[in-house]
Each structure stands twice: as structure tokens, then as C-alpha cells.
Amino acid sequence: MPPPDAPPGGCLTDVPGIAVGHAHRCGRGWRTGTTVALLPPGAVVGVDVRGGGPGTRETDLLHPQATIATAHAICLTGGSAYGLAAADGVMAVLAARGIGFPVGTEPGEVVPLVPSAVIFDLGRGGVFTNRPDAGFGRRAAVAARPRPVGNGSVGAGSGARTRGLQGGVGTASQVMPGGVVVAALAVVNAAGSLLNTTSGLPWEAGDDPLQRPTATERAALRRVMEASVPSLNTTIGIVATTAALSKAEAGKFAAVAHDGLARAVRPVHSLFDGDTIFGVATGRDELAEADDPPRTRTVRLNAVLEVGAACFARACTNAVVRATRLGDDPAYLEVCPSAGRRRM
Amino acid sequence: MPPPDAPPGGCLTDVPGIAVGHAHRCGRGWRTGTTVALLPPGAVVGVDVRGGGPGTRETDLLHPQATIATAHAICLTGGSAYGLAAADGVMAVLAARGIGFPVGTEPGEVVPLVPSAVIFDLGRGGVFTNRPDAGFGRRAAVAARPRPVGNGSVGAGSGARTRGLQGGVGTASQVMPGGVVVAALAVVNAAGSLLNTTSGLPWEAGDDPLQRPTATERAALRRVMEASVPSLNTTIGIVATTAALSKAEAGKFAAVAHDGLARAVRPVHSLFDGDTIFGVATGRDELAEADDPPRTRTVRLNAVLEVGAACFARACTNAVVRATRLGDDPAYLEVCPSAGRRRM
Numbered sequence: 001m002p003p004p005d006a007p008p009g010g011c012l013t014d015v016p017g018i019a020v021g022h023a024h025r026c027g028r029g030w031r032t033g034t035t036v037a038l039l040p041p042g043a044v045v046g047v048d049v050r051g052g053g054p055g056t057r058e059t060d061l062l063h064p065q066a067t068i069a070t071a072h073a074i075c076l077t078g079g080s081a082y083g084l085a086a087a088d089g090v091m092a093v094l095a096a097r098g099i100g101f102p103v104g105t106e107p108g109e110v111v112p113l114v115p116s117a118v119i120f121d122l123g124r125g126g127v128f129t130n131r132p133d134a135g136f137g138r139r140a141a142v143a144a145r146p147r148p149v150g151n152g153s154v155g156a157g158s159g160a161r162t163r164g165l166q167g168g169v170g171t172a173s174q175v176m177p178g179g180v181v182v183a184a185l186a187v188v189n190a191a192g193s194l195l196n197t198t199s200g201l202p203w204e205a206g207d208d209p210l211q212r213p214t215a216t217e218r219a220a221l222r223r224v225m226e227a228s229v230p231s232l233n234t235t236i237g238i239v240a241t242t243a244a245l246s247k248a249e250a251g252k253f254a255a256v257a258h259d260g261l262a263r264a265v266r267p268v269h270s271l272f273d274g275d276t277i278f279g280v281a282t283g284r285d286e287l288a289e290a291d292d293p294p295r296t297r298t299v300r301l302n303a304v305l306e307v308g309a310a311c312f313a314r315a316c317t318n319a320v321v322r323a324t325r326l327g328d329d330p331a332y333l334e335v336c337p338s339a340g341r342r343r344m
Numbered sequence: 345m346p347p348p349d350a351p352p353g354g355c356l357t358d359v360p361g362i363a364v365g366h367a368h369r370c371g372r373g374w375r376t377g378t379t380v381a382l383l384p385p386g387a388v389v390g391v392d393v394r395g396g397g398p399g400t401r402e403t404d405l406l407h408p409q410a411t412i413a414t415a416h417a418i419c420l421t422g423g424s425a426y427g428l429a430a431a432d433g434v435m436a437v438l439a440a441r442g443i444g445f446p447v448g449t450e451p452g453e454v455v456p457l458v459p460s461a462v463i464f465d466l467g468r469g470g471v472f473t474n475r476p477d478a479g480f481g482r483r484a485a486v487a488a489r490p491r492p493v494g495n496g497s498v499g500a501g502s503g504a505r506t507r508g509l510q511g512g513v514g515t516a517s518q519v520m521p522g523g524v525v526v527a528a529l530a531v532v533n534a535a536g537s538l539l540n541t542t543s544g545l546p547w548e549a550g551d552d553p554l555q556r557p558t559a560t561e562r563a564a565l566r567r568v569m570e571a572s573v574p575s576l577n578t579t580i581g582i583v584a585t586t587a588a589l590s591k592a593e594a595g596k597f598a599a600v601a602h603d604g605l606a607r608a609v610r611p612v613h614s615l616f617d618g619d620t621i622f623g624v625a626t627g628r629d630e631l632a633e634a635d636d637p638p639r640t641r642t643v644r645l646n647a648v649l650e651v652g653a654a655c656f657a658r659a660c661t662n663a664v665v666r667a668t669r670l671g672d673d674p675a676y677l678e679v680c681p682s683a684g685r686r687r688m
Contacts (some may be wrong), residue, residue: 052409053411055404058428060403060424064395066396080455081435081438081457082455084401084428087428089430103424104467108468108472120447209485
């Protein structure tokens with residue numbers, strides 16, 4: 001039996017060794033937060049940055065030509081470029097635990113590698129200068145657990161907004177035939193919409209049963225979405241797998257996950273979005289045996305890429321369906337309560 | 345007449361509108377620092393990361409496909425990935441001055457864009473955990489002046505080492521026929537060597553007159569260089585011009601500056617180096633008139649690229665020739681004093 005707080009469609013932490021933690025502050029001028037994924041030793045990491053307005057840190061070391069193939073954590077945070085300070089706190093927690101790339105002669109002499117990406121949520125709590133600092137990264141890293149953690153409007157999703165609705169953090173996973181696990185976590189703050197205004201339902205199915213909202217609710221949804229002012233937005237996230245991938249393949253895994261983003265969010269990858277996805281491979285499962293024909297591994301890798309895109313799309317939809325109001329922006333199920341009637 | 349502290353071969357600040365400042369701490373377990381270049385409004389910025397071990401921040405927004413073509417400052421710092429925290433302090437200084445990309449309705453609601461790169465100098469002052477934080481970035485930004493500032497073993501060059509010798513910050517400039525100014529600033533912490541051990545002189549000429557060291561000095565130089573242990577190293581820097589370049593061209597300008605680095609440092613771009621160069625174009629000088637034949641601008645742009653590479657090579661050599669001992673690593677002119685006899 002999954003623990004009671006486990007999302008029905010799975011979680012990024014279904015990839016063994018990955019721990020996720022959130023930190024956030026809401027109310028009294030605040031509405032922002034940070035989400036951190038701690039990675040197991042030897043995890044191979046790639047990235048694909050496809051938005052026009054990215055805010056990132058330590059992504060160049062994920063280039064296939066750069067030497068080190070691993071990273072120790074990934075930091076996703078609100079606060080626009082200011083929020084990159086959250087990674088300082090994640091580094092401090094890891095360094096205190098002796099986790100990082102060894103660079104000296106003593107055991108604690110390490111440099112933790114913490115690739116990071118931000119969403120724009122400045123001022124959404126009411127005070128422009130209230131944004132994540134190193135303390136947010138520190139708290140999220142300390143809170144990280146290797147089991148399902150909260151989702152919806154938590155962590156880096158606290159200040160998220162998507163086309164006038166409250167955004168959030170969504171997650172999803174799938175076990176493939178043969179046992180390879182693929183999972184995703186998305187922080188949805190997209191300028192585009194996850195909802196088809198005709199049906200009032202998400203473009204892509206998530207993991208919560210939904211039914212068509214009433215005509216009145218659909219009209220209310222259209223009003224909310226039409227009244228929203230295009231702003232600096234972004235979807236950032238992680239796809240992860242237990243498969244053994246090279247660093248270049250981890251980058252490809254992230255790149256194809258953007259296709260899942262494209263299915264779930266319309267339009268997407270705009271000049272206002274800083275859409276960035278990290279790809280993580282923990283290496284537990286080889287995709288082929290030594291005596292398999294060469295094509296076998298490529299075919300299986302293709303399947304992992306496809307499931308990664310599907311998980312990322314589900315994670316995006318889950319983020320918005322599970323969102324709860326934290327400030328001015330109404331949540332989807334608040335505008336369209338009958339859509340979620342079956343699960344209530 | 346240039347001011348008395350002006351480097352003889354010019355300075356990055358010879359490009360009008362660019363201000364440079366240093367902050368460093370040496371002694372009592374410290375030997376590290378930060379150098380910040382504040383850029384004029386509208387400066388177009390690109391980047392080329394060619395080393396195998398980069399530590400960077402906000403480089404993805406410099407990609408030609410990303411929306412914003414400008415940045416407000418560039419932060420070069422010691423401290424390996426930990427040192428990326430210095431950029432937090434640079435952002436704070438700029439935000440307090442209202443400088444940044446406008447994102448809100450109020451004048452002060454800005455996000456300063458501060459692309460950054462680091463060198464590895466951890467532990468060189470004696471204490472592994474003594475590294476630049478936000479305060480270093482803040483001090484360097486506040487100290488920035490639009491006129492020649494110190495060079496040699498200052499700022500981000502304080503903890504620098506190159507093949508057993510003290511590294512440093514070097515700078516150089518050149519005014520092209522027609523008045524376009526090209527300039528460079530390099531923080532030399534290369535795993536490779538800037539010195540030909542046969543002649544005892546730099547591979548590439550800098551701006552200080554040198555003569556061949558004595559046989560005894562050349563032997564001492566070889567001993568220092570051979571005793572050095574390959575470490576995590578990096579050369580980082582900036583090339584800048586008054587020419588009007590597109591963002592993609594500013595990236596190309598940075599890319600060709602790596603050729604100057606290749607001439608000055610041998611070997612270079614190794615798997616241990618995080619070599620990163622930013623290209624800055626302030627846009628004062630159009631490279632062609634509207635009625636010039638189309639080829640004219642390309643030919644002139646080529647000349648700017650070539651001079652950028654030459655300035656970057658000179659800046660690298662100047663960094664090592666002007667270095668002074670701050671810790672365990674001897675300075676070049678300390679090992680080979682007769683090389684600098686003419687200037688003393």
C-alpha cells in the first residue's frame with residue numbers, strides 16, 4: 001500500500017535514491033518557495049533549456065563535453081534570478097554532509113554540484129523583495145525525503161501562476177515492462193494554458209479523475225484565463241529514470257521531456273518562458289545485455305524517452321489540478337469544482 | 345596622459361561605460377577574491393564556455409535564442425561553485441540602484457542579470473572553507489570604477505595559480521583604425537603554462553618589456569613548473585568592444601577570444617579547466633554605414649574578432665607578468681627577476 005500522502009500517479013521519489021524536499025513561505029507579503037531533489041551517488045545528469053528567458057546556474061557543467069557527468073542535487077526555486085541564491089543553501093547542506101565532487105586531500109573537501117533553475121514569481125505575495133534566499137535552499141534540502149512528499153501548491157510551486165490560475169508542483173511516475181522506473185516533477189508557472197477552454201479540462205490527462213465542468217464553470221474559467229496578463233513565466237522540472245544513461249543521453253531524455261511539456265501546456269517555450277528540464281539517470285538498470293543485438297538498447301532507450309515525455313506531461317497537469325489557492329490566483333478546482341467531484 | 349595606475353597596454357575600462365572593481369581577502373587563511381565588471385545600459389552580451397569543468401551562472405540567457413540580449417554586470421570570482429554566491433551581492437548592489445531588467449510596475453522592480461564564472465582556488469589561503477560570498481560581490485561592485493583599476497594578483501586573481509606560479513588578473517586594450525575600441529580582462533588560473541621553459545619568456549608577448557632570464561633563472565622556473573601538481577584550474581574573462589554587435593556576434597567574439605587564450609596558455613581548454621569568456625558589445629560604433637557594400641561589415645567584424653583574440657592573449661600574459669606573491673606560489677618575476685629588469 002502506498003503511504004497516505006503518495007500521489008496516485010506516483011512521484012519523482014519512485015526512482016530509488018532520489019529525495020525531494022520543499023520550503024516555502026506564504027502570507028504577510030510572501031508567496032514563494034524552493035524545491036530540492038537530492039540525487040543518489042553517481043547519478044548522471046543532463047539538461048535542456050528551451051525557454052526564451054531562462055534563469056539558471058551550473059548548467060554548463062551538464063554539457064556532454066564537460067568532464068563531470070554527475071550532480072548532487074537539483075534546485076528548483078521561485079524568486080527569478082534572485083532565487084539562484086537558494087542553491088548556496090543547498091550546497092551548504094551537502095558540504096556539511098561531505099557530499100560533493102572531491103577536490104582536496106581531506107574527506108570534507110568537496111564541491112557539491114547543484115544545477116538550478118528559477119521561475120518568475122516576484123511580487124506575487126505582495127512584496128517584490130520577498131524571495132527565496134540561501135535559507136530556503138537549506139530548509140528544502142534538510143526536509144528532503146526519499147518518499148512521496150507534498151505536491152500541488154508547495155515549494156517552488158507556491159508562487160506559481162499559469163494563465164491566471166494558481167500553479168504548483170506536480171509529479172508522476174511509471175514502471176516500464178522489465179522494471180525500469182521513469183518519473184517526473186514539474187513546477188508549472190507557464191504563460192500558456194494547461195486547460196482547453198472548450199471542454200474546461202486539461203489538454204493532457206493527469207492522474208486525478210476529472211469530469212467535464214458545468215457550462216457556468218467553463219465560462220468562469222474562460223473569464224479567469226482571458227483576464228490574465230502575460231507575464232514572465234516558466235515551467236521547470238526534472239525527469240528521472242533508473243536506467244543507465246550516458247550524460248548525452250540524459251540530455252536527450254530532458255529534451256524529449258519538453259515534448260511532454262508541449263502537449264500539456266499551450267502555447268509553450270515562449271520568449272517569456274524560461275522552460276528548463278533536467279534529465280537524471282541513476283544507472284540501476286542496464287537497458288541491454290552485452291549479447292543483445294546493438295539495436296535493442298536504442299529501441300529501449302526510445303521507450304524510456306517516450307515515457308519520460310508522458311510522465312512530464314502528467315506531472316504538469318497534476319500540478320494544476322492539485323493546486324490550492326495561496327494568494328490572488330484561484331485554483332482550477334475552485335473555479336471548476338464539479339470537474340473534481342468524483343474524487344471528493 | 346593616462347593616470348599613474350593605468351596599465352601600459354590599456355584596460356577593459358578603455359571601453360567607455362564599463363567599470364571594473366575588485367574585492368579580495370588575503371592572509372589568515374584567506375587567498376581569494378572577486379572581480380566585477382559593471383556594463384553600460386544596452387550592452388549586448390554573449391558567452392563561450394569551452395573548458396571541461398565550468399562553474400557558471402546565468403549563461404543560458406546569453407544563448408542567441410534566448411530573449412534578452414543584455415546583461416548588467418559580469419562577475420568573475422574565486423571559490424569554485426561556492427563562489428557563485430558572489431553574484432548574489434552584485435545583484436543586490438544593482439537592484440538597490442534600480443539597475444536591472446524591469447519586471448514590475450514600480451521603478452525599482454528589476455531583476456539584474458549578472459552572468460558569472462568561477463575559478464578553482466579553494467584552500468589556497470590555507471582554509472578550505474574560506475571563499476567568496478555575497479559580501480565579496482557586493483564590495484567588488486561598489487568598488488567598480490570606469491577607469492583603470494589594479495591588475496596582477498588582485499580580485500578574482502588573488503587565489504589564482506598557473507603551473508606553480510601565482511596567477512592574476514590581466515587586462516589590455518587596442519584602438520582600431522576608425523576608433524573602435526577592443527579590450528580584454530583575463531583571470532588566469534590555467535592548468536597549462538604561459539611560459540616557454542626554453543626561453544623563460546611568455547609564449548605570447550604582453551605589454552611589459554621583458555628580456556630573456558638567466559640560465560639559472562630558467563632552471564628555477566622549470567623546477568617550479570615541473571613540481572606543480574595538476575589541479576582544477578580555469579581561465580575566465582571578458583572581451584569587450586565599442587562596436588555594435590548582435591547577441592550571436594557577441595558570442596562569436598567570445599569564441600574567437602578563446603583563440604587568444606590558446607596562443608597564450610599551453611595546453612588549454614583541458615578537462616580540468618572551466619575556461620569561459622564573455623563577449624560584450626556596447627554599441628557605440630556601427631561597423632558599416634547603410635550604403636556600404638554588405639561585405640564591408642563582415643570584414644570589419646572579422647577584424648574586431650581578431651583584435652579581441654590578440655587583446656585576450658596579451659591580457660593573459662599581463663596577468664602572469666604582473667602577478668605578485670600572495671601565498672605559497674612564487675610570482676614569475678620573483679623566479680626570473682632579470683626578465684623584468686628593463687621595467688624596474
